[in-house]
Amino acid sequence: MKRPVRLAAAAAVLSLAGSLGQAAAETAPALPSLPPPLPPRADGKPADLAFGAYQRGNFLIALREAERRLDQNPRDAAAMTLIGVIYRDGAAEGKNDLEASRWFRLASNLGDPQAAYELGSLLLEGAKDLPKDRDAAKAQFERAAARNQGAALYNLGVMALEASGGKTPDYAAAAQYFLKAANAGYDDGAYSYGVMLREGKGVPANLAESARWLKRAADAGVVAGQVEYAIMLFNGKGVPKDQAASVAILRVAAAKGNPIAQNRLAHLYVDGVGVDRDLAKAAAWNAFAKAGGLQDQGLDVATANLTADERSRFTRIVRQTIGN
Known part of the structure; x- marks a missing residue:
């Protein structure tokens, strides 16, 4: 209820x-x-x-x-x-x-x-x-x-x-x-x-x-805690640097609809930091973040000229994520 x-x-x-x-x-x-x-x-x-x-x-x-x-x-x-x-x-x-x-x-x-x-x-x-x-x-x-x-x-x-x-x-x-x-x-x-x-x-x-x-909050499923702890992990602030663990936590928060996590993932895919560079995935996460109210002109520019293959994968990623 x-x-x-x-x-x-x-x-x-x-x-x-x-x-x-x-x-x-x-x-x-x-x-x-x-x-x-x-x-x-x-x-x-x-x-x-x-x-x-x-x-x-x-x-x-x-x-x-x-x-x-x-x-x-x-x-x-x-x-x-x-x-x-x-x-x-x-x-x-x-x-x-x-x-x-x-x-x-x-x-x-x-x-x-x-x-x-x-x-x-x-x-x-x-x-x-x-x-x-x-x-x-x-x-x-x-x-x-x-x-x-x-x-x-x-x-x-x-x-x-x-x-x-x-x-x-x-x-x-x-x-x-x-x-x-x-x-x-x-x-x-x-x-x-x-x-x-x-x-x-x-x-x-x-x-x-x-x-x-923050790790305790993240482990308990507090989404804001997941975002904060992931950022600390990624930057090695207060905890040993672990980009792979950070990305994994950001993905969990992003899948829950958190626009901050979605925006951060999009940037990582544009820059190829912690993940393989992938503009289709970057565009998809940027689209979800924008739907959640977080605008980012830099990401819009970076993902504006997708190839035909990237556009196709972008559509597929979005549909798979929203279950359609």
Whole structure:
């Protein structure tokens, strides 16, 4: 199920990056609303039918089972959180953010960190009958962060970097939030902490440590982390130079539709650096990057006069890539 985006991480790192780093930061992962947890029951037994039904897509059954759990235990915060998620997504009943916020607030008040995060996300975005309230959202994120909820810690890091209302970015606080988020298992935190280490914002610059955190983000599938780490590998910054490994990672990110990776691959194929020179492949990746909004006049010029064979291969590559 597609979940609503809450707050773009690009806003967190955009001011930290320069040239190549900035381009990658613009594709930084967004803050998702996490899927509901699968906690053990209060008696220590495995999660019951409510959460199992939700995972299988049986949302009405999940709702009814969660309500049954509350009949048995009116302080079952996990069941309340699940009900809030179902109302927020309109999964079993009509979408109702106000009702979702009511359930999240009840669970948050009982100490459920996931509920606090979900409520903070709703308040941050605002909805029908639920005005935006960033201060209240931050308070909920802080409540969740106190229980080491990774996404909430990450959101607080993003907020610390915002410059508004006369406030200046607090890079030191942001770096610590991102580090805590990463240590809590939230891989976008690893990405942002790696960028701050590379730029020396909020923490002393340390390219080796930056590469370590960005590699973790890349290995976890964070696309912006893949791009940043690939660039460090290619240039041998903070990590031994390995152009072949860099190209392999860029190909993964490019295949996921990242225009920065696509643009970088196109340049490599034009220059024949790290790969065999191939203008057909360069033109194809440039076309994909342009479709993603990244224009590059230099690549346009370099691939403007393809031979008949190159044009044929260009068409074939594009069709194979998009599955047509």
